[in-house]
Amino acid sequence: MASSTSEYASEYPANVSFDPAFKKFFEDFYAVSDTPDAHERYVTFFMPDATLVMASKKAVGSDEILALRKGLWEKVSSRVHRPLKIFPYGPNSDQVMLHGTVRYGLKAGGDASVDWAAYARLAKTGDGKVKMGFYQVYLVRFFSLLLSLIFTLSFLWL
Template sequence: MHQPTYPETFHDETIKQWIQDYYTAVDEDGAVETIADFFTPDAVVQMGEHGVSDRPGLIQFLTSTWDYVASRSHHLVAIDSLGKDTFLARGTVTYNLKDGRRVTPEWCGIMALIQQEGEWKMAYYKVYFAAFPAF
């Protein structure tokens, strides 16, 4: 995965590694349980018009993101701090669709992280697409 830029004042290597691990997992087909483990059990997650706020809903949602997708690859451009443990991630994602098409929309996501039992977890994640691909 491409290393995004961070503000010069951002030095928390544990969060940098967490972000890298998260987007690596998101690009793995079938890794929905692993991806869900990055979130709190009651995380609010919204991608485009679709949203969930509990783990069973998140698992179902994550599974559905592969319905039309053969593979995907996130390219993070930058991570910016929006305040205490809240970040704006920006980049592109290339979707190789099952029907043979390939689309690469720009996106950004606001993520709020919290510490739970010594581990970072995402409590909130909202993704915005510049142009949502028509699956």
């Protein structure tokens, strides 16, 4: 897997070609995602009619995405995404699965870390800008993952 030097660079399968503009898009997107007051800029990474699903919250269109984004910062003072790996659906695909971690600084004190996975569908506008038409994030808390593994393994031993 190859990666670049950006703080938000991900690993990609070495044998699958992927548009460099899409790679740069994700690096820029997660940098803005981690900037507390960049709500309006965050929305510019989405098509005007895009759908964003963040765990159990769904937003459709720029206004709803902006409201959701602001809500994501209500209890959080900082966040640091680490998009570890991005898997295109095939050569030159505009669809990807992503895996990473995020560390939150909480306004109430302390911090928390969560693993996440996501699905994204990308598009280029008429002027060549990359945007997302659909983005869904799945958050994985350690204990729910552990319980899920225990439950799955218990069936294997029956």
